[in-house]
Amino acid sequence: MPHPAPGTPNPPEDWRRVDALNDEADAVLMSSMLRAQELAHEAYTLAVSSGYAAGAARAGMLRGYGHYFLGRFEDARTDFEGSLERAAALGLRALEARSLNGLAITDVQTGQFGRGLERHLACLRLVQSMHDDLGQCRSLNNIGNLYINLKEHERALKYHLDALDIATRIAHPIMISSASINAAIDYHDLEQYDEALRLNERSLQRARDGDLRQHECLLLANIAANLLGLGRADEALRSAQAAIALSEELGDQENLCDSLVTMGRVLRHQGRLPEAHAALERALHLAETLNIIPRVDAAHEHLSLVLEAQGAYAAALHHARTHDRISQQLTADVLLHKSQVLAAQLQVERLEHRAAEERLRNQELAQANAALQLAQERLAYQAQHDALTGLLNRAAFEGALQAAVQGPDTTLGVLFIDLDHFKQVNDTLGHPVGDALLIQVAERLSVCVRDGDLVARQGGDEFTVLLRNVQAHADVEAAAQRILDALSAPMDLVGRALVVTASIGIALFPHDGTDVTTLQKHADLAMYHAKRDRRSVRRFQPVLGDAALARLELEQDLRAALDRDELRLHYQPIVASDTLAPVAVEALVRWQHPTLGLLPPGRFVPVAEESDLMVGVGEWVLRAACRQLQVWRARWPDLRVSVNVAPRQFAQPDFAAFVERTLAAHDLDAGALELEVTESAVMDDHGMPQYEALLRAGLHLAIDDFGTGYSSMSRLFQLPAQVLKIDRSLITDLVAPREGHRSSRPIVRSLITFARESGLQVVAEGVEHEEQLQTLRAWQCDRVQGYFVARPAPPEELEVWLERHAR
DSSP: OOOOOOOSSSHHHHHHHHHHHHHHHHHHTOOOHHHHHHHHHHHHHHHHHTOOOHHHHHHHHHHHHHHHHOOOOOHHHHHHHHHHHHHHEEEEEEEEEHHHHHHHHHHTTTHHHHHHHHHHHHHHHHHTTOOHHHHHHHHHHHHHHHHHHTTTTHHHHHHHHHHHHHHHTTHHHHHHHHHHHHHHHHHHHOHHHHHHHHHHHHHHHHHHHOHHHHHHHHHHHHHHHHHTTTTOOOHHHEEEEEEHHHHHHHHHHHHHHHHHHHHHHHHTTTOOOHHHHHHHHHHHHHHHHHHHHHHHHHHHHHHHHHHHTTHHHHHHHHHHHHHHHHHHHHHHHHHHHHHHHHHHHHHHHHHHHHEEEEEEHHHHHHHHHHHHHHHHHHHHHGGGOOOOOOSSSSSHHHHHHHHHHHHSSSSEEEEEEETHHHHHHHHHHOOOHHHHHHHHHHHHHHHHHHHHHHHEEEETTEEEEEEOOSSSHHHHHHHHHHHHHHHSSEEETTTTOOOOEEEEEEETTTTTOEEEEEEEEHHHHHHHHHTTTSSSEOOHHHHHOHOOOOOHHHHHHHHHHHHHHHHEEEEEEEEEETTOOOEEEEEEEEEEEETTTOOOOOHHHHHHTTTHHHHHHHHHHHHHHHHHHHHHHHHHHTOEEEEEHHHHHHTTTTTHHHHHHHHTTOOOOOEEEEEEEEHHHHHHHHHHHHHHHHTTTTTEEEEEEETSSSSSSGGGGGGOOOOOEEOHHHHHHHHOOOOOOSSSHHHHHHHHHHHHHTTOEEEEEEEEESSHHHHHHHHTOOOSSSSSOOBOOHHHHHHHHHHOOOO
16 A cells, blocks of 8 residues: 655654545455445545645545445546556556545446456456456456446356455455355355355355455345255255344345345245235335345345235236336346347457467477477387376376385375366367366476476376375375465466466375375365365365265266166157247256156256266266157158257267268168257367268258357357257347347347348247247247246157147
């Protein structure tokens, strides 16, 4: 913080008083906004009158935050702009960064998302150049909050987890609590309720230990929502009641409103309708008083459900229509804000693109030169080394470990290392960047270990380390922590600074096993336990946590499920928009688990995608769909089947040939099958040869969930596909425009027009209302799919539907 310059050995008493007032205001800023505002104003007045420019700059910044927290955003903007100008003129970079951060969050709060993102990024670059960890943590956390407002929860989660990593490393209690709360919100909105609950429960204990009562209040409400999402209604009710009591004690009206909505939902779930009605009516009144529109929307939505269950249909319809109107406006606002952010992102990416290309060219030249020098050497030992990283491969590592356990060393440590979120790097930045990341990880691991220790790549994003001559678990844990810290330092990949975290499991010889298989298995189990927290180290324990074991058991069950024929397909019709006659059916996988019942894909497909099971599941789905279609085509010869294909399947070099063999085995022509791929997968040039092979075979490709990305429109005419499926989120927002309201009509209509003129057929997903269908018909959308037509159903039920509707 600014203090009198070094050239002022004896600062005036007024200046010392200004510094003391600023320090006190800064200390109470997060706990007593009004008091902080008063102190900052007094400091500012005294600094201006005494000619203390640095003190005035800091006081103006603190006063700006006071205005912001009290909801006076234009006053906050004025103070932040003045402080930024003074700080820049005085060369006070830390103060300049805090003022920039204040302007950025004020921009977002007042709906200027594009300018807010630009300022956030400028602030982030500034604090990174200063190596200001707290400043980086604050910027990353606020950028994540911006993406929460845009409903982009996966992107928000990345920023919040990065902020949490830094906050944990610098041991800053308030930022740890704030980033943890925000990351848990992201997990909840992504329907990962277990992850959200675990993070919130840890944060709650920290908040209570640190007497952060406002955070405690918010966490109790969030935990109630997590528990409700997991179906644990009784626990959710107790947490909501505790949140309400603490909110009333602290006077936190906004959190009280959230807690009342959650309690109303829980009570409705329990069938206690009058109590639910009372809680939601109180929440609605409070939300309208506070003018918090999203809370007003939520209260109307759940009141309509309660009233409908009570038989008060007229009142329920009123609340449902109000919810629909508000929700449409909120969605329109999000679309507007996304367009602002897109403009800012494109501007930043253009500036970085040229430098990124140059760095990539230099890196490729350096790698090519190194490859020539090492070619002869590699020929001698390539059978024992990983081709990408140069580390020992799995077989060589197991051989070395076998020799070590039979050797003179009395104690050995085995580390199993798995990178967190590596799949996201491959999916978003491409496989070349993923490979470059793996190479850098391998280099850092090699630097971290001692002479005589061994590092190996197991495959994918998994690595193992053998530590020789260690005395106890504490020695191995210390080595693992050094590796964790080294991997967490930012990596520069094609112009992007990426922070990579890892999860590490530990097993010790002979305490945790006396043979190679047992040691590796136990280190692997410990690593899965570490995955619960990410960026953590766990030693093998005889009894792992129930959640880690459950996930392992689910993966093992899924492996057996393919052999036991437990997977099932349900089908949802895709119909012509003008006649509603069936054109195709989409195959949707389910799992008839022997003890858990019928599981939706959300319960097991992520497990398959993170392991080597996705290819096997995908092949089963394709065979089963073709087998069923062969039966149906005897009655409905023109019917087609649509099958979703995962990115891992495209990575198989013989995928196109497998599809052709499967069609031939069931006497089906290429036109009988439509393969659905996601928009993000289509944008990856890595899979282009596979797409071309499928097209040469005469197969139809459909782009699924279109409209959820930013860059797709500019490449729509280049995509190797015949069908465009517009994402249900856009169809949900398809309403007739009214004065003062926006809808997704312009976007959907332009997509249909552009796609048709590009020679693509258009399918609208998620059609649930007659009004949507009529609008899509008017715009000449080819096909529709959704609950308005039919819900997904097993084959025998769908046959009944086809009998009624197929011509």
